[in-house]
Amino acid sequence: MQAAHNAGAKLVLVGEQQQMDAITHGGSLRYLSQRQGCARIETIRRQREAWARNAVNDLRAGNAKAALGSFQGKGLLHIEQDSQNAREQLVKHWQAYTEANPDKQAMIMAQRWKDVKPLNDLVRTVFQEQGKLGTENILTECVVSNQSLYFAFSKGERVRFTKNDYKQDFTNGEQGTITQVLQLKDDISFTVKLDSGRTVSFYQSDYSDEQGRLQLVQAYACTVYSSQGATVDGDTFVLYTTAMDRAASYVAGSRHKDQCHWFVNGQELDAQSGQADKGQTPEAETRLKTLARCMSINKHKAMASEYIAEQQAEQEATPQITNDNELAA
Numbered sequence: 001m002q003a004a005h006n007a008g009a010k011l012v013l014v015g016e017q018q019q020m021d022a023i024t025h026g027g028s029l030r031y032l033s034q035r036q037g038c039a040r041i042e043t044i045r046r047q048r049e050a051w052a053r054n055a056v057n058d059l060r061a062g063n064a065k066a067a068l069g070s071f072q073g074k075g076l077l078h079i080e081q082d083s084q085n086a087r088e089q090l091v092k093h094w095q096a097y098t099e100a101n102p103d104k105q106a107m108i109m110a111q112r113w114k115d116v117k118p119l120n121d122l123v124r125t126v127f128q129e130q131g132k133l134g135t136e137n138i139l140t141e142c143v144v145s146n147q148s149l150y151f152a153f154s155k156g157e158r159v160r161f162t163k164n165d166y167k168q169d170f171t172n173g174e175q176g177t178i179t180q181v182l183q184l185k186d187d188i189s190f191t192v193k194l195d196s197g198r199t200v201s202f203y204q205s206d207y208s209d210e211q212g213r214l215q216l217v218q219a220y221a222c223t224v225y226s227s228q229g230a231t232v233d234g235d236t237f238v239l240y241t242t243a244m245d246r247a248a249s250y251v252a253g254s255r256h257k258d259q260c261h262w263f264v265n266g267q268e269l270d271a272q273s274g275q276a277d278k279g280q281t282p283e284a285e286t287r288l289k290t291l292a293r294c295m296s297i298n299k300h301k302a303m304a305s306e307y308i309a310e311q312q313a314e315q316e317a318t319p320q321i322t323n324d325n326e327l328a329a
Contacts, residue, residue: 236261
């Protein structure tokens with residue numbers, strides 16, 4: 001910014017402050033927009049139908065109750081008995097949608113990799129039963145976001161690269177389809193046709209971290225964080241967990257052009273509301289209120305300077321309070 005100022009240049013910051021913060025340092029865009037002022041684009045163009053655009057606006061504003069009412073009214077909100085049923089129903093609806101709409105796009109999302117992995121497994125089972133995947137099933141340890149996960153790879157597998165490798169020209173997040181995978185004596189050989197049209201070949205040993213973990217994962221489902229910026233010309237399918245706050249719910253619920261389907265673990269909602277601890281029979285209304293509350297929580301990061309300013313304001317107010325008390329005495 002100093003360099004731009006010295007050169008007399010105009011610096012334009014563009015972003016969406018209501019989406020998810022950066023993993024490391026966050027909050028600067030929101031802070032600067034509030035401090036300096038900003039121009040806003042309020043018109044939503046991604047969703048095709050007016051009700052869907054209104055629902056997205058409600059999620060953005062933290063009015064999850066209204067958004068959930070819209071999704072529920074369209075039959076898109078599914079509160080299942082437990083996490084396994086939620087995952088299975090999500091994949092069942094995804095499969096029905098993709099088979100009925102072969103020319104449409106679809107995306108499956110969850111907040112954490114511990115939730116994404118089982119969804120990948122279920123979708124992969126569907127593809128293997130349909131004969132769309134090979135039977136090599138070569139299992140190896142992989143790494144994504146510093147987490148170790150075991151994935152099986154076969155011909156026809158959809159995969160995502162998880163680390164930039166400038167020497168081999170691999171980009172983090174780039175996707176493709178495996179055209180050949182071979183188990184060697186002490187290594188695995190991969191040939192992948194990237195969605196960009198380029199075909200690349202490499203060994204696991206050449207695309208691994210220091211611990212030998214492959215920097216490649218299956219790409220049937222993704223995290224909400226990695227979906228930011230994506231536009232899906234079709235429907236999206238979200239496995240909601242109560243760790244998803246206002247920003248995560250807004251991102252997950254706004255990637256689609258057509259419809260967003262929500263699948264929720266009812267037992268998790270019961271634990272949040274206290275019904276489970278009291279041994280009470282789960283009530284649909286209570287579950288919906290709990291879901292709306294969790295989706296409306298604002299966990300945005302703040303700048304250190306904001307905490308300092310708040311602390312200084314408190315310190316300046318303290319003497320005034322003391323003086324008022326002395327006068328009253």
